[in-house]
Amino acid sequence: MTETLPPLPELRSDCSACAALCCMALAFDAGDDFAIDKPAGLPCPNLDEAMGCRLYGRLEAEGFAGCARYECAGAGQRVSQELFEGADWRTDPALAAPMIEAFAAMRKVHEGLELLVAAGRLDLPEPLERERRAILAAYLPESWSLEALRAFVSGGAPTRLAAFLPKLRDWV
Numbered sequence: 822m823t824e825t826l827p828p829l830p831e832l833r834s835d836c837s838a839c840a841a842l843c844c845m846a847l848a849f850d851a852g853d854d855f856a857i858d859k860p861a862g863l864p865c866p867n868l869d870e871a872m873g874c875r876l877y878g879r880l881e882a883e884g885f886a887g888c889a890r891y892e893c894a895g896a897g898q899r900v901s902q903e904l905f906e907g908a909d910w911r912t913d914p915a916l917a918a919p920m921i922e923a924f925a926a927m928r929k930v931h932e933g934l935e936l937l938v939a940a941g942r943l944d945l946p947e948p949l950e951r952e953r954r955a956i957l958a959a960y961l962p963e964s965w966s967l968e969a970l971r972a973f974v975s976g977g978a979p980t981r982l983a984a985f986l987p988k989l990r991d992w993v
């Protein structure tokens with residue numbers, strides 16, 4: 822019998838439930854996609870007091886097509902809500918560093934989940950489907966903490982996924 826896996830988290834961003842992590846944690850370079858340089862870990866100057874974007878709805882026109890295209894795959898709201906219970910780094914600046922670290926790790930988790938979900942839509946032979954589900958289980962623990970995320974990114978699951986993906990070549 823196939824073991825039932827825990828439910829998947831949302832794999833699309835919900836900015837309304839996120840502490841604007843991409844607008845603070847990520848760096849960007851001025852060019853075609855961004856109108857300005859911004860270092861990692863500093864809030865974008867376009868971020869308003871309510872953690873919204875002043876350029877919302879006209880990002881491309883203002884030279885921020887890279888922001889319009891960016892998709893965290895649901896990692897941002899998950900870090901904000903599940904790990905930090907809705908707290909934000911602006912109210913409590915001491916949270917910025919752990920939130921940045923958790924966001925980077927959770928993006929890896931969600932990128933892996935997206936790949937594993939996409940692989941699940943292929944008509945895989947039974948041994949490969951079993952392997953996919955075993956790796957998926959490692960990406961779906963009951964809960965995450967910063968310590969668990971740290972252990973995850975340096976642990977075996979991402980390596981197993983990296984070794985698994987090339988095996989799908991004949992079914993893509």
Ligand code: SF4
Pocket residue numbers: 843844845865866867868869873874875876877885888
């Ligand atoms: S331009 Fe808007 S969406 Fe892009 S990083 Fe700045 S605040 Fe965020």
